[in-house]
Amino acid sequence: MKKIQMVDLRSQYDKIKNEIDNAIHAVIESSAFINGPEVKNFQQDLEKYLGVKHVIPCANGTDALQVSMMALGLKPGDEVIAPSFTFVATAEVIALLGLTPVLVDVDADTFNIDPKAIERAITPKTKAIVPVHLFGQCADIDAIMEIASKHKLYVIEDVAQAIGADYTMKDGSKKKAGTIGHVGCTSFFPSKNLGCYGDGGAIFTNDDKLAEEIRIVVNHGMKVRYYHDSIGVNSRLDSMQAAILRVKLKHLDEYAAARNKAATYYDNAFKSNPKLKVPVRFNKSNHVFHQYTLVTNGIDRNKLPEYLQEKGIPAMIYYPVPMHLQKAYQDPRYKEKDFPVSESLAKSVISLPMHTELDEEQLKHITSSVLEFIEKN
Ligand SMILES: Cc1ncc(COP(=O)(O)O)c(C=O)c1O
Numbered sequence: 029m030k031k032i033q034m035v036d037l038r039s040q041y042d043k044i045k046n047e048i049d050n051a052i053h054a055v056i057e058s059s060a061f062i063n064g065p066e067v068k069n070f071q072q073d074l075e076k077y078l079g080v081k082h083v084i085p086c087a088n089g090t091d092a093l094q095v096s097m098m099a100l101g102l103k104p105g106d107e108v109i110a111p112s113f114t115f116v117a118t119a120e121v122i123a124l125l126g127l128t129p130v131l132v133d134v135d136a137d138t139f140n141i142d143p144k145a146i147e148r149a150i151t152p153k154t155k156a157i158v159p160v161h162l163f164g165q166c167a168d169i170d171a172i173m174e175i176a177s178k179h180k181l182y183v184i185e186d187v188a189q190a191i192g193a194d195y196t197m198k199d200g201s202k203k204k205a206g207t208i209g210h211v212g213c214t215s216f217f218p219s220k221n222l223g224c225y226g227d228g229g230a231i232f233t234n235d236d237k238l239a240e241e242i243r244i245v246v247n248h249g250m251k252v253r254y255y256h257d258s259i260g261v262n263s264r265l266d267s268m269q270a271a272i273l274r275v276k277l278k279h280l281d282e283y284a285a286a287r288n289k290a291a292t293y294y295d296n297a298f299k300s301n302p303k304l305k306v307p308v309r310f311n312k313s314n315h316v317f318h319q320y321t322l323v324t325n326g327i328d329r330n331k332l333p334e335y336l337q338e339k340g341i342p343a344m345i346y347y348p349v350p351m352h353l354q355k356a357y358q359d360p361r362y363k364e365k366d367f368p369v370s371e372s373l374a375k376s377v378i379s380l381p382m383h384t385e386l387d388e389e390q391l392k393h394i395t396s397s398v399l400e401f402i403e404k405n
Pocket residue numbers: 088089090091114115117118160186188189214215216217227228229
């Protein structure tokens with residue numbers, strides 16, 4: 029059996045080796061390493077794929093979030109609402125900019141920010157909401173947009189884990205995750221559904237003025253060369269990564285289908301086991317399975333990764349500690365039991381290998397090993 033990995037980038041590369049090698053070689057031949065034509069080409073390809081007016085590439089997903097908040101003119105003291113159960117980047121940039129992170133609980137089925145919890149957390153200082161489309165499935169963005177419009181708030185979608193997912197709007201039309209809020213932010217970290225071979229990120233918006241502001245912020249606060257009207261940052265996607273992403277973007281939908289095939293295999297093996305809850309599909313979004321995350325109950329979850337490891341199966345806990353209980357984000361406003369869903373998920377979730385190259389032999393070994401652990405414990 030082929031070695032099982034959380035993410036098998038090597039086998040994925042083998043299938044597109046010629047395309048990737050040619051793309052990289054062309055960039056080297058051109059020597060246009062920074063802001064070369066491939067960056068613009070990728071930007072246009074992604075705009076077309078997402079159906080969004082502006083894509084602004086940047087250096088990584090964390091920068092995408094930070095730049096968006098800077099471009100929206102958020103100021104110290106402004107409150108920004110974010111989920112407690114997420115990857116740290118979301119809360120980190122809020123704190124880093126001197127804004128006030130206001131954490132809220134998530135939905136037990138979808139793991140995504142709970143719109144009712146958002147509404148309860150709004151104060152006169154609230155300026156923005158950052159829904160994270162966690163593990164590959166959209167948060168209830170229509171409901172969030174309604175709340176935002178009622179309270180005149182910005183919505184910054186964190187789509188790092190769900191690029192390519194479709195959300196079904198109230199009127200039945202479908203929109204790509206990250207193109208519904210005022211601004212969408214993504215990461216091209218190698219293990220992401222659309223990952224490059226290094227760091228990368230992008231910001232999406234349909235707002236012309238905001239797009240211009242974002243382009244200024246990512247480029248040292250500069251519109252005219254060497255004239256700096258505001259304090260910006262240096263955040264660029266390099267040409268080599270853009271060329272790689274152009275190739276991989278063409279395969280993104282087929283990659284999502286491969287992930288869904290693996291997820292269905294897992295579902296069928298686990299769905300009747302009372303100690304495992306398979307990922308609940310949200311009826312307003314499809315799932316692109318960045319992660320396949322089970323919720324366990326009545327077993328010692330912490331012993332499962334070790335058991336699987338002995339059988340050559342990696343597994344990860346995304347995420348073991350919710351944001352409000354993290355040392356760096358301790359705040360007198362929060363204490364244990366404040367966000368019961370986030371806390372309970374942190375204690376009970378486990379993510380199994382999920383990528384585009386899982387074969388039946390591997391999936392069989394993974395599922396039978398998980399079930400074996402449950403039987404023995
Ligand atoms: C939800 C979420 N937001 C933001 C990021 C940050 O992306 P990057 O690692 O490219 O800075 C990640 C990446 O892991 C993520 O999962």
